[in-house]
Amino acid sequence: MDIVILRDSAAVAAEGARRVRTLLHKKRDAVLGLATGGTPLAMYRRLVADYEQGRVSFAKAITFNLDEYVGLGADDPQSYRYYMNRELFDKTDILHSNTHLPVCADGDDPDSVGPVYEAAIRAAGGIDLQILGIGRNGHIGFNEPTSSLRSRTRVKTLTRETLESNSRYFDDPARQPKIAITMGIATIQEAAAVLLLATGEAKAEAVQQMIEGPVSAMWPATALQLHEKATVLIDDAAASRLQ
Ligand code: F6R
Numbered sequence: 001m002d003i004v005i006l007r008d009s010a011a012v013a014a015e016g017a018r019r020v021r022t023l024l025h026k027k028r029d030a031v032l033g034l035a036t037g038g039t040p041l042a043m044y045r046r047l048v049a050d051y052e053q054g055r056v057s058f059a060k061a062i063t064f065n066l067d068e069y070v071g072l073g074a075d076d077p078q079s080y081r082y083y084m085n086r087e088l089f090d091k092t093d094i095l096h097s098n099t100h101l102p103v104c105a106d107g108d109d110p111d112s113v114g115p116v117y118e119a120a121i122r123a124a125g126g127i128d129l130q131i132l133g134i135g136r137n138g139h140i141g142f143n144e145p146t147s148s149l150r151s152r153t154r155v156k157t158l159t160r161e162t163l164e165s166n167s168r169y170f171d172d173p174a175r176q177p178k179i180a181i182t183m184g185i186a187t188i189q190e191a192a193a194v195l196l197l198a199t200g201e202a203k204a205e206a207v208q209q210m211i212e213g214p215v216s217a218m219w220p221a222t223a224l225q226l227h228e229k230a231t232v233l234i235d236d237a238a239a240s241r242l243q
Pocket of ligand 1: 034036066135140
């Protein structure tokens, strides 16, 4: 695991964006694995600015997001599809047909949604760079503690802690979905490279466990210790509990 500690969240966003640009310069048709949430927002904004200034193109890129809530459509502002459209896809030259999120629509068989998504990832040639955030409980994607380290893309019930932490995005608590589809830990491990971003004091314990703790399903991000090309970009606050 490569650990890069930077001064603040702006520096993490700048470095994350630089790495995505570098990949797209080398490989215009790169397959990107993407995350939502608060952490990567500043990086996406930088990439949009880079695109506007002609420093990067997504015209041939293909994307697969980590996860999506079950029951929220693309036009629901809380869905991850809406987030991705708003923050990146609608503001760059990426082809919408090349962007993918795992969706379990009404009438879909929940058991087949995961395998179908994974087949699409394989058909695209596999993920070149998977962007990740980390939950305070060490989750990656929506792989909550106790998720099997060999898990694949599947429907998952969210823990109370994650529901609480994400409740800030929902005005009406009754509308917050309790089920999501997420790439599994084994799915994430298959990406050629992973880039995990973490900022702020609230992530310090999860970052410490991920880097210094024993590999354990209780802290799912520890699985990245076994990845050959995992890079962790953190700011001083998120690094504050490292030895
Ligand atoms: C989002 C995702 C989650 C988040 C994590 C951190 O697609 O997969 O694992 O990365 O919950 O979220 P923030 O960045 O909001 O703290």
